[in-house]
Amino acid sequence: MHKRKHTAAEKFTIIQEIESGHIGVKAATQKFGVTKTTLAKPLEALACNMPL
Structure with a gap:
């Protein structure tokens, strides 16, 4: 399976x-x-009101 980097x-x-x-x-x-x-870090930042 080919991995794709998401922007x-x-x-x-x-x-x-x-x-x-x-x-x-x-x-x-x-x-x-x-x-x-892939979404874990942005979701965690969002939950903690931290900048992405």
Whole structure:
């Protein structure tokens, strides 16, 4: 399987969808082809109100 690096902008878009409630984390991983690990750091920062 080929690994793809997602840009910060792509991750930000995914996180925005999750945060807005339009999509859950599991659905986002399937829709965008990312792993939960890829989203873990941005989601943790968001939960702690830290800058991404």
